Amino acid sequence: MKRFASIAFGTATALFLQGCAGWQSALDPKGPAASELAWLIWFFAGLCAVVWVLVMIALAMPLMMRPREPAEPLVLDAGADNRKLRVVMTAVGLTAVILIGLTLLSFFANRTLAAIGSDAALTIRVTGHQWWWEVRYEDATPSRILTTANEIHIPAGEPVRLLLTSTDVIHSFWVPSLSGKLDLIPGHMNVLDIKADKPGVYRGQCAEFCGAQHANMGTFIIAEPRAKFDAWWNDQLQPAAAPMSGEAKAGEDLFLNRPCVMCHKIGGTPAGGTVAPDLTHVASRQTLAAGTLTMSRGNLAAWIADPQGVKPGSHMPVVDLSGDELNAIVAYLEGLK
Amino acid sequence: MSSADLTSERDLPPEREATTRGDLVPERDGPRDTGMDDASLHRWLARTWRTPPGIIGALSSVDHKVIARRYLITAFLFLCLGGLNAVVMRIQLSGPQRGLIGPDLYNQLFTMHGVTMMFLFAVPIVQATGIYLVPLMVGTRNIAFPRLNAFSYWVYVSGGLFAWVSFALSMAPDVGWFAYVPLSGPEYGPGKRADVWAQMITYTEVSSLAVAVATIVTVLKQRAPGMSLDKIPLYVWALLVTSFVVVFAMPAVMITSTFLILDRLVGTHIFNPAEGGDALLFQHLFWFFGHPEVYIIFLPATGMVSAIIPAFARRPAFGHLGLVLSLIAVGFLSFGLWVHHMFATGLPKLGASFFTASSMLIAIPNGVQIFCWLATLWDGRPVIRTPLLFVLGFFFTFVIGGLTGVMLASVPLDLQVHDTYFVVAHFHYVLIGGSVFPLLGAAYFWFPKITGRMMSERLGRWHFWLAMIGFNAAFFPMHIVGLWGMPRRVYTYPAELGWGNINLFISAGAVLFFLSFVLFAFNLVHGALRGAPAGDNPWDAGTLEWATSSPPPSYNFARIPVVTNVEPLWAEREALAVATGLRVDARELIISTVAEAHPDIREKSATPSIWPLLAAIAVGGTFLYSIFTPWAIVWGAAPIAITLIGWFWPKGDPEDEE
Structure with missing residues (x-):
């Protein structure tokens, strides 16, 4: 049992440390809004943890007591019940105070957040x-x-x-x-x-x-x-970079003569579609297909050759291209820095 | 209060019936139970109240216990199906970029999981428990409107089959259980998937409304003599409040689903922003139902807790009045919180803050309930049996869910955790911790009443610990991964976000939790076949359902008890006083006054009939057909009218005696 507990604890710690390195984490704030919110999350969580522990203590107490005398269940100790009533009323009062405090805290945090962008240029x-x-x-x-x-x-x-x-x-x-x-x-x-x-x-x-x-x-x-x-x-x-190599030039021609042009725009060329991402400087971006793939020659080829395999259900259609044609288009897009 | 004048063997109101219509319709009065010996009374009542033999007879049954058993078993099967959905999803999510299933199936799976758990499991099972227990607890012989009750079951089953057959055909809804437009609208939700969602909602809401109406009338008008409002058991109060919440909340979602299907089927553009409609309207309507829905599931569970704790703490619930008022307060407040599901939609900030305040406010009556239960336990170590173990598990988990609920009530905080795994963790703590654990406790608690046999205590303890460990292992880490930025409803996630290990841990917990239900199913079957005989009142509990045999006879009580205390079996250790004067050759009930439960009139309860089933088939067929064409309403009207005419066709009975 002890061993199990230590493994569980170790796992939990490892899991926790792993997550703190995240670059998409509410607990790793990098701006004033997220910092305010992270503070709010920790404060709420801490207070809630305290309340939970208190309730658990109150729950554990009777489990530690002596068993109740086998008395008739309707025979009650009026004095004890009166004392309990006072305890319960106090607990309800405290609950109300905590909740009012948290409501105000939340309200003022909201005001702080609203002020962050008031002078956005x-x-x-x-x-x-x-x-x-x-x-x-x-x-x-x-x-x-x-x-x-x-x-x-x-x-x-x-x-x-x-x-x-x-x-x-x-x-x-x-x-x-x-x-x-x-x-x-x-x-x-x-x-x-x-x-x-x-x-x-x-x-x-x-x-x-x-x-x-x-x-x-x-x-x-x-x-x-x-x-x-x-x-x-x-x-x-700036408009798109002109193709530098023969292959890239062939790629541009293919792009402009295939369905690609129906949806995508490339500034400085006749391609003017607006239903899909603007590709004028696509190669200057870090990822492809909204963060699905990192930007690289291989991933560009994969995405164009098999969009439904990379991102099933996406609106990017499969365009029938030969291997050479695919390479040419990739060479062209890769140059669009 | 007049329980004093309801002495044992006192006759029901004087024989005035002869004068009400006597001149025109000769009164055909039959034998009464007054002074009848026990053996012949049982013979008479058994013949009068039995469910007819044969398949047609079984399908015609209007016995609330028969219907409730069917409901319970069906809902449990749906629970298993919904759980299997979850296990498949968890295997897919156990590592980054796993390819077990694709987005198309995953999106159907999480939609079916939500729809099944909310509409086919949680609401039906809490209502079904009520269908079984409420008439017994208030001391009557059948639920009010028994045919409507039977009808509700058939409509529910057809809705469930409809959804799951669609799933088998890979045309299950894939738009989430909330089915927001425009994703579910005509333009972005092609095929029939969103229509399946909309009509499946309609089925289950019709069924749920029918049960709510029957429950309300049973509680208000069929209570045993002497069970004045202050002596109604807390469980019955919980069901009464829940039923009122159903009556006011469900129409909102029926309007939502009807508007949606109108948009899809006849192009009404109610939710289409391009044509002057509004997508947010859908969310307001949906959550005006959706938030009370949580309490529809939770309040009956609080009733179960209020029934189980006194039995094992060996005293009546502390703060009975406070508990009742809390139930009512929660019922009212549950309608004022819906906007906290919509904080991220960009509502005006001040307006949203009011909903923060109202969401915080509901924690107070819930807190009152928790404190009163704890105070009930404080008289000394309670008797720890499996039902109470699950109630302790309820405290452990539900309080976490309630506290994270307080976090979600805060507008700014919610903007970080909304639609992340933090919320998934929160509502599973609320729904499983707050409702499923009490339900499991209730299953162990009332199983002996339903089957006459005990479930195994040893297996029960194994089940409890397996469920507790599995549940917490599966859901607690979700809080963390949600804060790390993992959104809900994603079929996969990139490895570089570092969510892999924790998701593997979660998936392992989920499998463990699923296995606990396998053990539970085994314990149910084992208990039903081999369990030790239970006797009438194995826990020495105080409410009326324990006064009759286990399982109860078709007529529930040979003689209608007279109630003098909120825990009548504790107050009258020798024998309950009874009220007599009911006919035994007809299905007669006592109708009592709303507040004081004075016996008022004798009323006939409906006899078995096949028409509710036929009506449900006609209604179900119409709903099904209507996802294909609006003409369904025209063609469906005729069979519905015919079956309803058959159902309500006058039988030529003498009008109910006063």
Whole structure:
């Protein structure tokens, strides 16, 4: 029994330590909102643990007592019951006090969260799709409006306002190390302010069940120093890089003459589809298919050759390509930095 | 209060029946139980109240105990099916990127798991326990509206079969048990899967409403003489409050599912934002039902706890009035919390905060119940038998669920844990800890009454520890993995997030928990076949169901008891006073007044009939057909009308005597 207990304890500890390294964890906050929430979670959890222990002690007490005298069950000790009544009333009173305290705490935490983004200078419109995120950087100058997908670059240390909506079903935007979640609802616009304290990559994923590939609808927030962020924005505004090799050129032609062009946009080419992610700078992203695969030549090929194997049910169709054609398209896309 | 004037062998109200209609319809009065000797009384009553022989007879039964047994067995089978769903899901999730099943099957599995557990197991089984016990506990011979009760069972079975046949055909709903639009709407939910969800809801809600109405009327009008409101057992109170919650909550979900099927079938666009509808309306309607639903499942379980604890603590429940008022308060408050399921939808912050406050508030009456139960136990070491063990397990687990519920009530905190495994852990602690553990305790507690035999105490203890360890191993770590960022309803997860080991541990716990139910099933069968004979009152408990034989005869009580105490069998150790004057050649019940339970009139209870089954087939067929075409309503109307006419066709009996 002792051995079992030590194994169980060891396992529990190991499991716990393992999770603290997470980059998608509410307990590993990297921004002011998540920090406030992590504190709130620990406070609530601690208080609840204390209450639970007290209730368990109260439950264990009778189990330690002497068995009740085999008296008639209706013969009660009125004095004892009166004392119990006082204890019960006190416990109810304490419960009420704790609950009022927690309600106020929750209310003020909510106010703190609401204040985080009050001076946000950057507005990003995030639109949910089955199963990817369309990310549009708003700007007063129309030529500076930028559309990308799945990865959201933000300047570190600055609050950013996200406008959340959806064109199909309900999704929920959740990057736990930065903030709580908020739904993307067709016909509604929600506002979520986020802020990352330091540069880094923070993973998130859709938190509202949205169909077959709900599990593979990841997103990344990439916080960078302001200068690097501005440079990134300027790079992304450029049209797609012209194919460098003959193979890549052949790939571009194939892309433009095959069904790919119906859904995807590549800036600077006739490809202007808007129902699927913008691929103008696809190779500059870290992952493919909303966090399903890491970006690499092999994964690009795998995703194009067998999208239904990689992400069953996704709206990316299988396009019939020969091996050479596949290689050419991959060579082209790989150059779209 | 007038229990004093209800002396033993006192006749029911004077023979006024002759004057009510006597001039027109000659009264055909039959023999009464007054002064009849026991042997001939049993003979008469057994003949009057029996379920007719043969298959048609069995299908015509209106005996609440027969119907309840069918309900219990069916619900237990659905529990096993839902549990198997869960085991398959847990194997799929036991490691990152496992390929046992794909998203299509996984999404059907978790939807069927939720739908089965909520609509085909939890609600039916708590209602079925009530169908069995409430008439016995209030001292009457059958539930009110027995044919409606039979009808409810057949509709429930057809709904369950409908859902599971769809699953076998791989056309089960895959949109979650909550089936949010637009995912379940016409545009994003192709095929018939979401229609199956919508109509399956309709079946089970019709059935559940029917049982609720029957339960309410039984409790309010059929209580044994002397069982005034303050002497109603706590379990019966719990069922009464639950039934009222059902009556007010279920219509909301029926509207939801009906609107959904209208959107899908006839293009009403009620939930379509592109045409002026609203997707959030669905959530409001659904959760206006969905939150009370939790209490529909939980309140009867509190009633079970309130019945089991006094029996083993050897005293009446401490704070009876406080417990009753808590039940009623929870019933009311349960309608004011639904928005806490929708905090992440971006509602105005101040408005959401009010729902934080109301969600916190409901913890107070629940706290009162917990404290009163603890105080009941404080008189000395209780007798620890398996039913009480499960109640102790209930405290251990449900309090965790209740406290994490307090965490979820906080708007900001909820935004981190909403739709994560933390919530999965929370509601399993509430539903399994708060409802299934008491149900298991109740199974051990009332099994002897239902079968006349005891379940094995030794196996019971094994079962308890296996269930406790398995349950906590499966569900406690889910709190942690939820905080680590794992969302619900994902069929797989990437290895680099580091959730693999903890999920393996969870899956092992889930398998252990499932095995505990296998052991339980074995104990049930073993007990029914080989268990030691139980006698009328094996636990020396105090409520009326223990006053009759085990299993009870078809007529429940040979003579209707007169109640003088909330624990009548403890108050009257020798013999219960009885009320007499009922006819024995007809199914007569005492109808009593709502508050004081004064015997008021004698009323006939319905005789067995095949029409409820036929009506259920007609209704079920119409629902089934309606997922294909709206014309189903037109074609279905005729058979429904015919069966209902057959059901209610006047029998030419003399009108019920006063």
